[in-house]
Amino acid sequence: MRRLLVLGAGTAGTMVVNKLRRRLPSANWRITVVEPGDQHFYQPGYLFLPFGAYAPRQVVKPTRSLIAGGVELIRGEVDRVVPADGEVRLCDGRTLPYDYLVIATGVTPRPDQTPGMLDGGQWRKTIFDFYTYDGAVALADALDRFDGGRLVVHITDMPIKCPVAPLEFAFLVDDYFRQRGRRDRVELVYATPLPGAFTKPVASARLGTMLDERKIAVEPDFLVEQIKGKSLISYDEREIPFDLLVTVPLNMGADFVARSGLGNELNLVPVDRHTFRSKAYGNIFALGDAADLPTSKAGSVAHFAAEVFTGNFLEHIDGRPMTGSFDGHANCFVESGGGKALLIDFNYDTEPLPGTYPLPAVGPFRLLTEAPVNHWGKLAFRWMYWNLLLPGRPIPLPAHMSMAGKHLPAGKD
Structure with missing residues (x-):
């Protein structure tokens, strides 16, 4: 055996x-x-x-x-x-x-790895995460009570689970406060260790524009050293005060x-x-x-x-050579608020590009473009996860990334 x-x-x-x-x-x-x-x-x-x-x-x-x-x-x-x-x-x-x-x-998530995050007495009071079940549930109450001030969405370091999730949270919290008539009382800041909104140029330019449109300030290249009081302190001694911090702790x-x-x-x-x-x-x-x-x-x-x-x-x-070669294929729906989302599809060698997925022209999903169909695709994924993915049933999507339906933006070659 x-x-x-x-x-x-x-x-x-x-x-x-x-x-x-x-x-x-x-x-x-x-x-x-x-x-x-x-x-x-x-x-x-x-x-x-x-x-x-x-x-x-x-x-x-x-x-x-x-x-x-x-x-x-x-x-x-x-x-x-x-x-x-x-x-x-x-x-x-x-x-x-x-x-x-x-x-x-x-x-x-390891909040214990950042001084002041877990041991400063503010955890689940003014500092929250949403990468855990308990954290996400507790954050619902905190957002409901938050009547105004500076809310900072923060990433400690890369890599993290679902690297677009903090961006999605920033877009959704903007929409959340707009729907409740509180957006003008909330200052939103996005603090990231990356030089921009995302790691790949084409997607970063599009996502960065979306942050600007929503008046979400970006603090790039921010590597946190500690949390002191109600401020994030970076290794280069920059300081970001907050009233409510939604952080992504170091992932290990x-x-x-x-x-x-x-x-x-x-x-x-x-x-x-x-x-x-x-x-x-x-x-x-x-x-x-x-x-x-x-x-x-x-x-x-x-x-x-x-x-x-x-x-x-x-x-x-069976003692044979392994002939399958994973190409780093990933695709992620990016919720942007207002019942819309984007879709990104990429691999080790190809960054997210505009176009349609999975079929050329037909789609139905839109790459790097906000659309309601992408939002519904994200919601439908929960059913697919429980009923198709986890049971290991076949899904008619190729494991390897395809360039079909994608196109390079003007100025790219």
Whole structure:
């Protein structure tokens, strides 16, 4: 009996075990997934909780209900991986052997890594996050009570889960206060460690213009050193006062990755960016946010990566070369308020470009253009997530990015 052990039953881990359970004969393969919690959260839904667009119950389901029959689910915290022995040790003393290991434990916001963020007495009082379920729920009450002043949307450092989410929050909070007649009493500031609104020039120019149109001030190249009182202080001694801070703390991988000697300084697992295979061990892979891939940490990446990984893994266990090559494909809907959104679609080599997706001319989605159809696409994704993506069912979208429907803006070649 060969043993596949998957650490983490989040987006990537759940998709992988469900896909492989159908492809690996149960007589020959034992598939086990380790997960500390008993609830699975639809993390893209966190963005909508502060604004009342989703009820909390709509973004959570029992983990066991999402895992295919025939997959063993173990509740437990991982203490460390011991590659030399081919085993994973849990914090309660249990030991789990493996022939192949997939690390899919994601990343976690770490407010403790910024002095004054968690230990200054303001957490969930004047400082909030929306990258956690509890934080997003608490922020809904804070926004409802906020009658005016300076609201700062802040990113500590990159990489983060869904890098466009802070921009979406800025657009949505602008719309939120406009609808309630309070926008003229609220000063909005967007503080980012990036030199602009986004990392890629074409998208950054479009998103930056949208911030200007909404009178959201941008503080670029802002690397926070500490939070002192009700001010963000950067390493170059700039200061941004706030009345309400909505921050994205430093995102880090699981601590066991560091204890196991498998990660970089952010506890992300170095892997081949095309095959997800560990650079240190031939029978260890990392998927989703847990890997150090140079692309977005987003659900779409986990989905496209899982498609490539499944075929590669089947080749690998048969002793054949892995022929699938992940190209870094990601696409993200960007909520912009007023019932509209943009869509961006890109990969390792091609930045987000204008056009239509997935079909040329027809779309129906519009790339780098605000449109109601994109907003409805984002809302429809929740149903797809629960009913198609997590179960590992086929979706008629290619895992690799296509240039069909895209065009270069004037002046680009």
